[in-house]
Amino acid sequence: MPRFVVQKHWARTLHYDFRLEMEGRLVSWAVPKGPSRDPRIRRLAVRMPDHPLDYAVFEGTIPRGEYGAGTVMIWDTGTYEPLRPAGVSPEQWLDRGFLKFILSGTKLHGLWEMVRYRAGELSKESWLWVKLRDRFSRPGYDPESEPLSALSGKTVVEIRGEGPPPVVAFHERPLEVWSRPCAEDPFEESEEPGSLGTRLLH
Numbered sequence: 001m002p003r004f005v006v007q008k009h010w011a012r013t014l015h016y017d018f019r020l021e022m023e024g025r026l027v028s029w030a031v032p033k034g035p036s037r038d039p040r041i042r043r044l045a046v047r048m049p050d051h052p053l054d055y056a057v058f059e060g061t062i063p064r065g066e067y068g069a070g071t072v073m074i075w076d077t078g079t080y081e082p083l084r085p086a087g088v089s090p091e092q093w094l095d096r097g098f099l100k101f102i103l104s105g106t107k108l109h110g111l112w113e114m115v116r117y118r119a120g121e122l123s124k125e126s127w128l129w130v131k132l133r134d135r136f137s138r139p140g141y142d143p144e145s146e147p148l149s150a151l152s153g154k155t156v157v158e159i160r161g162e163g164p165p166p167v168v169a170f171h172e173r174p175l176e177v178w179s180r181p182c183a184e185d186p187f188e189e190s191e192e193p194g195s196l197g198t199r200l201l202h
Contacts, residue, residue, distance in 0.1 A: 001079035004103060005056045006035060010156060011070035016143070018129065019051060020080060020101075022090045026051040029127060034075075034143035035108060039133045045114065047125035059151055061160055071160045074151040075143070078105030097127075106150040110136035 002021035009017050009030075016034040019026040029045035036043055061071045081102040084093040093099065097116030103109055111132035118126040131137060148155060 001081055001104070003053075003056055004078060004080045004105065005074060006076040006105075006108065007058075008034070008073040008075040008156070009068065009070055010072075010160075011068065016075065017048070018045060019056065020099075021053060021056070022094065024053065026053060026055060027094060029114075029129070031129060035129065035131070036143070037108070037131050037136065037138040037141035039131050039137050040139070041131075043129045045127040045129040047116075047127065057151070059149060059159060071156055073149045073154075073156055073159055075146075076105045076107040076150045078103060078108070080104065107146055108136075110134040 004021065005019050005026070007017040007019070009015055016031045017028055018031055018035070019028045021027075028048045028051050030048050031043055031045045033043055056077065057074070059072055059074045062069050081104075082090070082093065083100040083102065084090070088096075099114040101112055103112055111134050112130065113132060114127045114129050116125065116127045118124070149159065152159070
């Protein structure tokens, strides 16, 4: 099964990065408030540049001035089963703007879907990430209730440490094709989707 990872990212502000392995890279979304296991909650997920597969196991502190500077925790990781129609390639599935899949992680399980509702340039492409009702649903769920790394079992303080930030190897940076300045925090008030967001985003 292909992998998924959710990385908790302390950049200018805290957010979560959700990544799905797809055709040799990690297709990525930044999620301001993190995943919700409550089916009533829709989470805004902003499409971000793809990352190399090696980044799925990166946990540590990215130095200031580097792409995505800040501390990164592997909040959850595991495999996923894509529920795409027969004969549809992963790229076609993504282009259709509707993804349905089963997550088998340390913290996240069961049926989920993502729906694109605003297209545009990559970093402005907005999706909704939703937990579907099943035995893994949990009304009122808060991702902050599970603060430890799924990889190391460490807290963010333990990951950050007291020493100087490590040098980030080239393979831990985004794909070369996306080598442009990074918005450390991709979210601003203007990014919230108008009336749709008022009704659906929490």
